[in-house]
Amino acid sequence: xxxxxxxxxxxxxxxxxxxxxxxxxxxxxxxxxxxxxxxxxxxxxxxxxxxxxxxxxxxxxxxxxxxxxxxxxxxxxxxxxxxxxxxxxxxxxxxxxxxxxxxxxxxxxxxxxxxxxxxxxxxxxxxxxxxxxxxxxxxxxxxxxxxxxxxxxxxxxxxxxxxxxxxxxxxxxxxxxxxxxxxxxxxxxxxxxxxxxxxxxxxxxxxxxxxxxxxxxxxxxxxxxxxxxxxxxxxxxxxxxxxxxxxxxxxxxxxxxxxxxxxxxxxxxxxxxxxxxxxxxxxxxxxxxxxxxxxxxxxxxxxxxxxxxxxxxxxxxxxxxxxxxxxxxxxxxxxxxxxxxxxxxxxxxxxxxxxxxxxxxxxxxxxxxxxxxxxxxxx
Amino acid sequence: xxxxxxxxxxxxxxxxxxxxxxxxxxxxxxxxxxxxxxxxxxxxxxxxxxxxxxxxxxxxxxxxxxxxxxxxxxxxxxxxxxxxxxxxxxxxxxxxxxxxxxxxxxxxxxxxxxxxxxxxxxxxxxxxxxxxxxxxxxxxxxxxxxxxxxxxxxxxxxxxxxxxxxxxxxxxxxxxxxxxxxxxxxxxxxxxxxxxxxxxxxxxxxxxxxxxxxxxxxxxxxxxxxxxxxxxxxxxxxxxxxxxxxxxxxxxxxxxxxxxxxxxxxxxxxxxxxxxxxxxxxxxxxxxxxxxxxxxxxxxxxxxxxxxxxxxxxxxxxxxxxxxxxxxxxxxxxxxxxxxxxxxx
Numbered sequence: 001x002x003x004x005x006x007x008x009x010x011x012x013x014x015x016x017x018x019x020x021x022x023x024x025x026x027x028x029x030x031x032x033x034x035x036x037x038x039x040x041x042x043x044x045x046x047x048x049x050x051x052x053x054x055x056x057x058x059x060x061x062x063x064x065x066x067x068x069x070x071x072x073x074x075x076x077x078x079x080x081x082x083x084x085x086x087x088x089x090x091x092x093x094x095x096x097x098x099x100x101x102x103x104x105x106x107x108x109x110x111x112x113x114x115x116x117x118x119x120x121x122x123x124x125x126x127x128x129x130x131x132x133x134x135x136x137x138x139x140x141x142x143x144x145x146x147x148x149x150x151x152x153x154x155x156x157x158x159x160x161x162x163x164x165x166x167x168x169x170x171x172x173x174x175x176x177x178x179x180x181x182x183x184x185x186x187x188x189x190x191x192x193x194x195x196x197x198x199x200x201x202x203x204x205x206x207x208x209x210x211x212x213x214x215x216x217x218x219x220x221x222x223x224x225x226x227x228x229x230x231x232x233x234x235x236x237x238x239x240x241x242x243x244x245x246x247x248x249x250x251x252x253x254x255x256x257x258x259x260x261x262x263x264x265x266x267x268x269x270x271x272x273x274x275x276x277x278x279x280x281x282x283x284x285x286x287x288x289x290x291x292x293x294x295x296x297x298x299x300x301x302x303x304x305x306x307x308x309x310x311x312x313x314x315x316x317x318x319x320x321x322x323x324x325x326x327x328x329x330x331x332x333x334x335x336x337x338x339x340x341x342x343x344x345x346x347x348x349x350x351x352x353x354x355x356x357x358x359x360x361x362x363x364x365x366x367x368x369x370x371x372x373x374x375x376x377x378x379x
Numbered sequence: 380x381x382x383x384x385x386x387x388x389x390x391x392x393x394x395x396x397x398x399x400x401x402x403x404x405x406x407x408x409x410x411x412x413x414x415x416x417x418x419x420x421x422x423x424x425x426x427x428x429x430x431x432x433x434x435x436x437x438x439x440x441x442x443x444x445x446x447x448x449x450x451x452x453x454x455x456x457x458x459x460x461x462x463x464x465x466x467x468x469x470x471x472x473x474x475x476x477x478x479x480x481x482x483x484x485x486x487x488x489x490x491x492x493x494x495x496x497x498x499x500x501x502x503x504x505x506x507x508x509x510x511x512x513x514x515x516x517x518x519x520x521x522x523x524x525x526x527x528x529x530x531x532x533x534x535x536x537x538x539x540x541x542x543x544x545x546x547x548x549x550x551x552x553x554x555x556x557x558x559x560x561x562x563x564x565x566x567x568x569x570x571x572x573x574x575x576x577x578x579x580x581x582x583x584x585x586x587x588x589x590x591x592x593x594x595x596x597x598x599x600x601x602x603x604x605x606x607x608x609x610x611x612x613x614x615x616x617x618x619x620x621x622x623x624x625x626x627x628x629x630x631x632x633x634x635x636x637x638x639x640x641x642x643x644x645x646x647x648x649x650x651x652x653x654x655x656x657x658x659x660x661x662x663x664x665x666x667x668x669x670x671x672x673x674x675x676x677x678x679x680x681x682x683x684x685x686x687x688x689x690x691x692x693x694x695x696x697x698x699x700x701x702x703x704x705x706x707x708x709x710x711x712x713x714x715x716x717x718x719x720x721x722x723x724x
Contacts, residue, residue, distance in 0.1 A: 064524055066458070066531065136713040142524050143456035144713060147657045151706035154654055162699045273650050278535050281528070326542040333535025337512055340529050344521070 008297065008347045015304035022311040035187075038194045040307055045197040046259050048299035051283045052204055052292060053251030059289035059350075060212060061244035062224035064142040067149030069276025070156050071126040071249040075256025076266050077160070077167050078125040079118035083111075083177045083261075093165045094173060101177030115179035119200070119257040126253025127246045129156075134245050139238055145245075153273070160268040172267030176260050193262055200258050201296070204251055208292055211247075220244050221290075274329070279306070282332050285339045288346025297348055302332070406715025414677055421684045426564055428687030429680060434572050434641060436659075436679025437579035441634035442652070443659040443675040444586060444668060445627035451603035451666035452623045453513070455523040459534035460631060460656060462649030463501065466537050467632030468639040469545050469646070471497040475552055483570035485557045486640075494578075494636050498629040505628030506621055508533055514620075534650060541646035550644040575637045582633060583672055586626065590668060595622055603666055651702065655682065658705040662712050664722020674720065678705050 019040065027033035050068060057063040081096030085103070101114030108114070129152065137148040160167050167173060180192050211217050219240050222230040231237050260266050279302060287298020306328060313324045320327075339346060421429030442464050449457045474496035478489030512529050559567040590596035595618075602609040602619045610616050638652075659678040663670025682701040689696055712719060 062524065064527065136710050140713060140717050143527060144661070144717070146456065146458070146527065147653070147661070148706075148709065148713065150650070151654050151658075151702070151709055154651060154702045155706045158699050158703060162697050274535075278531070281531060285528070323543055326539050329542065330536055330539035333532045333537075333539055336532030336535065337529055340521075340525060340532065341512065341515055344525070 004347065004349060007343075011301050011347060012297070015301055015308060018308045019304055019311065022308070026311065026314075035190060038190050040303075042190065042194045042197045042262065044300050044303045045194075045201045046255060046262060047280065047283060047303050048201055048296040049204055049255035049258060050252055050280045051287065051295035051299045052201075052208055053248045053255060054280055054284050055248075055289060055292060055295040056208060056211075056244055056251060057248035059284065059291070059295070060217065060220040060224065061241055062142070063138070063241060063245050063248070064146045065149045065245070065248070066146040066277060066281075067151070067153035068252060068280050069271045069273060070149060070153035071130060071252035072256045072259070072276050073153070073156055073160070073271040074126045074129050075122035075253030076260035076271075077173070077256075078253070079115075079122040079257030080173045080176045080260045080266060081167070082121045083114045083118040084173065084175065092168055092171075094168045095166055101179075110182055111177050111179040114177060115196075115257075115261060118261070119254045122253040122257035123250040124253075126256070127250040130246045130249030131242070134242055138241055138245060150273075153271075153277070157268050157271055167268075170268060172265060172270070174265040176264050176266070178261050178264060197258055197262065200254065204254065205292055205296065208251075212292065216240075216243075279303075279332060282336050284346075285336050286346055288348035288350065290350035291346070291348040294346050294348030294350075298346065301347070302335070305331070403716050407720070410711070410715065410720070417681055417684055420688070421680065425684050425687035426566055428683045430566050430568065432680030432683035433676070434575055434679075435683060436676035437576050438634050438637045438641060439655050439659050439679050440672045440675040441579055441582060441630045441637070442656045443663070443671040444583070445630045445634075446656055447660045447663070447666055447668060447671040448599070448603075448623050449627050450660070451668075452599060452606075452620060453517075453523075453526070454606075455526040455530070456657070456665075457627075458527055458530040458653060459508075459537060459649075460627075461652030462534040462537040462541075463505070463628065463631040464635035464638065464652060465644070465646060465649040466504075466541060466635065467497045467501045467628075468635035468644050469541050470500050470632065471636045472545070472550060472552060472639070472644060477553075483560075484574055485553045485555070485569075485571050490552065490636075494633060497632040497636060501628035501632035502625040503628075505624040505631075509620065509624050538647060538649055545644075545646060547646055552639055552644075571640050575641055578633065578637060582630065586630070586668065589626070595619070599623065654702050654709070655679070655705040658709040658712075661717075661719055662708055664719025667719065667721045667723075670719055670721030678708055681705075681708060 020037070023036045024033050027036060050072060053071070054065065054068055057065050081094060082098045083101040084094075084097050085099040085101075086097030087094055100117050101111045102108060104113055133148050133152050134145070137145040161170055163169075178189065178193065179196060181189055184192060212220075219230065219235050222233075222235070223237055223240055227237055263270075283298035283302045284295055285298070286302055287296065288294030309324060309328045309331075313321055316324065418429070421432070442460060445463075446457055446460050449455070449460075471490075471493040475486075475493035476489050477487070479487040481487050484490075512533060513526055516526055516529055557569050557571060559569045562568055588596075590600060598609065598614045598619050599622065601612070601614060602616055606616065609619075655678050656675070659675030660671045661674070662677060663672065663674025682704045685695060685704045686698050686701065
């Protein structure tokens with residue numbers, strides 16, 4: 001444990017010192033420096049949402065999703081389509097355009113209502129896609145779902161490109177409404193959005209933490225460890241796996257909504273396998289699957305590493321500079337392999353404490369009134 | 380909402396269990412009928428697309444064969460196989476020095492040499508990757524899922540090496556225009572495309588001989604059936620694993636080169652290739668070599684013929700929807716007959 005903590009501390013401090021140091025050195029003004037860090041942390045928060053969604057699927061339940069980008073994409077497009085106003089030009093064609101961001105009159109709340117509704121719509125849409133893909137694939141071996149999710153990611157991207165009237169094809173959607181954007185001048189908007197992204201992350205984190213420590217969460221872990229034994233104790237395996245898969249996908253959908261409003265515009269090429277799936281797997285593996293704190297830490301370390309290499313790039317000799325982006329692709333891949341080989345539990349590792357009530361027996365001798373079946377009885 | 384979704388899923392699951400036998404029988408018959416219909420349509424009305432489908436299918440077959448062998452022996456889905464194929468294509472590009480042309484082909488003996496170099500390199504490379512990455516995980520008794528994730532890492536690394544070495548732009552083995560020639564039944568074919576099909580079928584025959592006529596092949600089939608039983612009967616399972624990687628890697632190399640000849644080389648194509656590869660392998664039945672060949676051929680033909688059908692709604696008529704056709708086949712087979720056309724129960 002001590003070595004684990006030391007490693008975590010080392011990784012986090014190298015990333016932090018590196019990013020703060022180099023960006024402070026490169027920024028011309030103090031404002032520029034702060035602004036850079038704000039954008040960095042906002043991006044980490046958005047990636048952390050995806051990593052948390054994947055943690056519900058893979059970390060807790062052992063479901064194997066190689067198409068994270070599919071749910072990311074569905075969430076981003078759905079929220080954009082419901083918050084944007086209908087198209088006013090014949091060259092920009094998309095469905096929806098419910099104008100939830102500005103069309104609600106007194107309920108607008110500076111676009112905040114629209115943003116929340118957009119995120120909910122994104123969650124529902126991603127959940128439905130997950131449900132549909134799970135019907136044929138979830139009851140089979142894990143690999144089949146992985147392939148089916150790769151497939152759905154590829155097919156959805158093709159549909160977005162080919163059906164030009166759906167989401168405006170390769171030109172994509174621009175001017176995605178941003179909540180609270182009228183409160184400050186555009187250059188300062190990132191500080192507002194920083195707050196929004198953090199709030200979303202915290203809400204999802206707290207919700208999953210509670211769910212994971214509930215009887216429901218323990219059934220998921222039991223399924224991951226021993227499906228047969230869990231089935232023998234009367235749990236409907238398929239139903240629990242379905243719930244975890246759909247819930248994870250819904251979280252990814254919300255992540256997509258937060259991403260879309262942050263960027264302001266999305267095109268089909270935004271949703272590549274690399275940024276939508278690979279890097280999120282790397283985050284979860286590095287942080288430690290099965291741990292929500294780990295997922296967030298992993299997002300910080302991996303995106304920090306990504307940003308750091310980007311910052312170092314201009315300081316490198318030209319021959320190396322041109323290839324930096326591929327070298328960091330390489331390192332992301334290596335990171336997954338090395339973590340699996342040397343530290344299968346990642347930086348954090350899974351927590352042993354699995355119940356909201358665990359540890360309370362020490363404090364009070366009497367079991368909690370009205371909660372006789374805490375902890376061990378459920379396991 | 381989650382609860383109602385769950386209930387629906389439960390209902391579907393129960394219905395499926397109750398009628399599993401009938402569904403599978405009806406599904407299998409329906410599936411063969413569909414395949415037959417597609418081929419007949421291809422012969423009658425879309426010969427050019429059918430022929431292109433056979434070319435693409437024979438390329439996919441070589442990759443799917445590797446996937447199914449690896450799955451049979453090691454029981455995990457090798458997600459680096461698409462990138463392995465592209466890597467093979469690029470190694471051959473590196474080893475290709477030109478050197479005239481054989482008959483009407485656009486390339487000469489230099490290409491045969493390049494293919495052999497790439498086969499050797501990828502055969503050895505795959506064994507090396509297994510020793511460094513997959514074997515330690517197996518020895519630790521990690522689940523097959525962990526191996527599959529490791530293969531995702533390997534895929535990313537291979538892709539990055541290709542991008543580093545050869546850059547992100549499309550490349551060709553031989554530049555220039557190679558006109559297609561007229562054949563009977565209104566078919567146009569390039570000589571290179573005949574080379575592709577001939578090479579693929581030659582290698583399939585070779586693998587068949589190896590699997591069914593040699594001692595190593597027998598050992599491989601035994602281990603695929605039951606690894607523990609194979610081990611106690613004295614089969615050197617390490618040796619079998621090594622040969623599986625050599626064959627899988629070498630086949631992937633050739634498949635990649637043939638794909639490069641048919642279209643072009645692009646470093647980030649590998650992960651996308653997984654969809655037709657696995658659709659073919661699963662359609663035939665994961666673990667079944669004959670199945671992989673037939674399944675991949677069906678996927679290849681369907682992809683092309685569907686594009687040839689002139690209907691005004693997707694996925695017809697739009698080349699962009701080729702992956703959607705492979706995906707449709709995958710979902711269909713998972714629904715009606717997950718063990719595949721030739722898979723054992």
